[in-house]
Amino acid sequence: xxxxxxxxxxxxxxxxxxxxxxxxxxxxxxxxxxxxxxxxxxxxxxxxxxxxxxxxxxxxxxxxxxxxxxxxxxxxxxxxxxxxxxxxxxxxxxxxxxxxxxxxxxxxxxxxxxxxxxxxxxxxxxxxxxxxxxxxxxxxxxxxxxxxxxxxxxxxxxxxxxxxxxxxxxxxxxxxxxxxxxxxxxxxxxxxxxxxxxxxxxxxxxxxxxxxxxxxxxxxxxxxxxxxxxxxxxxxxxxxxxxxxxxxxxxxxxxxxxxxxxxxxxxxxxxxxxxxxxxxxxxxxxxxxxxxxxxxxxxxxxxxxxxxxxx
Amino acid sequence: xxxxxxxxxxxxxxxxxxxxxxxxxxxxxxxxxxxxxxxxxxxxxxxxxxxxxxxxxxxxxxxxxxxxxxxxxxxxxxxxxxxxxxxxxxxxxxxxxxxxxxxxxxxxxxxxxxxxxxxxxxxxxxxxxxxxxxxxxxxxxxxxxxxxxxxxxxxxxxxxxxxxxxxxxxxxxxxxxxxxxxxxxxxxxxxxxxxxxxxxxxxxxxxxxxxxxxxxxxxxxxxxxxxxxxxxxxxxxxxxxxxxxxxxxxxxxxxxxxxxxxxxxxxxxxxxxxxxxxxxxxxxxxxxxxxxxxxxxxxxxxxxxxxxxxx
Numbered sequence: 001x002x003x004x005x006x007x008x009x010x011x012x013x014x015x016x017x018x019x020x021x022x023x024x025x026x027x028x029x030x031x032x033x034x035x036x037x038x039x040x041x042x043x044x045x046x047x048x049x050x051x052x053x054x055x056x057x058x059x060x061x062x063x064x065x066x067x068x069x070x071x072x073x074x075x076x077x078x079x080x081x082x083x084x085x086x087x088x089x090x091x092x093x094x095x096x097x098x099x100x101x102x103x104x105x106x107x108x109x110x111x112x113x114x115x116x117x118x119x120x121x122x123x124x125x126x127x128x129x130x131x132x133x134x135x136x137x138x139x140x141x142x143x144x145x146x147x148x149x150x151x152x153x154x155x156x157x158x159x160x161x162x163x164x165x166x167x168x169x170x171x172x173x174x175x176x177x178x179x180x181x182x183x184x185x186x187x188x189x190x191x192x193x194x195x196x197x198x199x200x201x202x203x204x205x206x207x208x209x210x211x212x213x214x215x216x217x218x219x220x221x222x223x224x225x226x227x228x229x230x231x232x233x234x235x236x237x238x239x240x241x242x243x244x245x246x247x248x249x250x251x252x253x254x255x256x257x258x259x260x261x262x263x264x265x266x267x268x269x270x271x272x273x274x275x276x277x278x279x280x281x282x283x284x285x286x287x288x289x290x291x292x293x294x295x296x297x298x299x300x301x302x303x304x305x306x307x308x309x310x311x
Numbered sequence: 312x313x314x315x316x317x318x319x320x321x322x323x324x325x326x327x328x329x330x331x332x333x334x335x336x337x338x339x340x341x342x343x344x345x346x347x348x349x350x351x352x353x354x355x356x357x358x359x360x361x362x363x364x365x366x367x368x369x370x371x372x373x374x375x376x377x378x379x380x381x382x383x384x385x386x387x388x389x390x391x392x393x394x395x396x397x398x399x400x401x402x403x404x405x406x407x408x409x410x411x412x413x414x415x416x417x418x419x420x421x422x423x424x425x426x427x428x429x430x431x432x433x434x435x436x437x438x439x440x441x442x443x444x445x446x447x448x449x450x451x452x453x454x455x456x457x458x459x460x461x462x463x464x465x466x467x468x469x470x471x472x473x474x475x476x477x478x479x480x481x482x483x484x485x486x487x488x489x490x491x492x493x494x495x496x497x498x499x500x501x502x503x504x505x506x507x508x509x510x511x512x513x514x515x516x517x518x519x520x521x522x523x524x525x526x527x528x529x530x531x532x533x534x535x536x537x538x539x540x541x542x543x544x545x546x547x548x549x550x551x552x553x554x555x556x557x558x559x560x561x562x563x564x565x566x567x568x569x570x571x572x573x574x575x576x577x578x579x580x581x582x583x584x585x586x587x588x589x590x591x592x593x594x595x596x597x598x599x600x601x602x603x604x605x606x607x608x609x610x611x612x613x614x615x616x617x618x619x620x621x622x
Contacts, residue, residue, distance in 0.1 A: 119515050121515070124434065126513040129513070212548035234523075241551070244559055
């Protein structure tokens with residue numbers, strides 16, 4: 001067994017202990033641990049990094065706790081629009097979807113695009129058509145309905161205000177989920193999935209489905225999944241920037257992540273974070289916000305699950 | 312007057328002299344020259360690089376010769392879906408649209424998103440709604456109708472075949488247009504606009520509207536606009552890769568473009584090209600195909616207009 005490793009996130013933002021009840025904290029930690037365990041078990045069974053990333057993300061998409069899949073927030077029209085992407089660090093193949101609705105697991109659809117189409121990215125009705133052809137699992141609107149998120153939307157409905165979740169002083173479900181993994185064969189993969197931001201303009205695409213911005217994987221450097229104010233991650237081409245700092249400047253994964261998240265991204269005005277893993281199984285967790293839902297596990301080491309800045 | 316410079320492209324691909332009549336060649340050269348002159352004149356009048364890039368692209372979008380705006384190709388449903396993006400190298404602000412229809416000048420809508428919204432990217436009906444709010448110019452379907460492109464579509468309609476234009480041995484209008492510029496204040500900008508590929512799946516998004524893939528600008532390095540098989544430019548994060556090779560490895564613009572287009576992109580299997588300009592007014596024109604519609608002009612030097620590999 002080679003050095004296997006996995007890291008996941010469930011969003012970064014203004015996550016402060018005072019806004020979260022012990023019960024909520026427990027629920028989030030349980031949700032993270034479950035997603036981590038499922039992905040890590042897959043790696044132990046010699047499944048690929050792509051498979052492991054997909055499995056971990058599916059668990060979070062199926063949970064109402066996280067803003068992706070089932071837990072997606074409402075757009076300004078009261079609808080759901082989900083984005084996701086996945087990349088295989090061995091082949092540099094990638095798949096992404098944007099602005100889809102009623103798809104149970106957007107990350108699986110992104111993987112189907114990567115593996116079964118000649119495209120990298122499909123959006124809207126074109127993506128839905130492809131999902132039907134691939135026999136992806138659909139769910140009714142009621143599956144995605146969540147009273148808490150609905151109330152959250154009613155608060156800002158009709159205004160131009162978006163709720164980034166992680167930018168408000170309330171305990172709210174956070175922006176994006178993602179996973180990165182190194183499998184037993186030394187291959188890397190990264191995936192990201194999101195339900196957007198509350199009351200977002202329909203048609204807005206953030207960094208999550210963009211290869212190089214929200215997601216990137218390359219066996220020769222690292223696998224990265226981001227979360228935060230998407231527009232800044234797009235302008236900074238954040239995920240690929242970390243890979244370039246490693247490849248062209250010889251930086252370590254940790255130094256590259258720190259430089260991008262705590263220096264370059266802050267200068268642009270962006271807040272958020274990311275998880276990363278390199279080919280040696282090193283893991284980096286970086287965020288410039290008060291907290292980030294996160295968990296990771298490296299071969300033969302105990303798993304780590306954390307929420308706030310200090311844990 | 313500082314060193315001003317502009318470079319534009321009208322697509323790269325299998326462009327061979329034997330497939331193009333002297334009249335067609337003349338028309339393309341005239342179209343390129345006109346777009347170049349308009350952009351260069353703007354720079355001479357101390358307009359910004361962003362303005363100049365937009366003006367050059369508008370000229371090409373308004374021409375039926377190029378696959379963008381008026382000349383956009385048909386999707387697999389017989390509709391038009393246009394994508395565009397623009398980036399300001401001074402501020403790193405960016406704007407992009409995907410999958411829009413009936414917008415006369417997609418590049419101007421991308422600029423409006425950059426300057427008048429909190430978003431970077433809007434797609435589909437959400438982008439159209441924003442365009443209405445901004446009072447962007449719309450055109451009827453008939454404006455975008457072109458007998459030649461319609462026949463081109465009929466040939467592959469009903470099949471899964473896409474016509475990349477640049478991959479077939481016929482004289483066909485080519486994939487994407489773009490421009491990069493350096494203005495008198497030393498600011499860089501890049502923009503790209505496309506009508507997609509003939510018979511493409513609706514909802515397919517290529518590299519043209521993606522910041523870092525098809526378009527990137529940063530005063531500290533370069534401005535880049537790409538054209539070619541979009542999926543490979545997305546997986547290679549091509550435009551930002553050139554910037555990183557310059558910033559992190561100290562490569563010149565020309566060397567970085569050559570490395571990416573003639574080495575890295577070819578290894579991925581991607582064909583196409585790009586135009587680039589740096590802060591000193593150096594221009595790079597790179598393509599790994601038989602030809603690329605292109606033109607450039609540097610301060611106090613004669614303009615250059617070319618189509619085939621050897622000119």
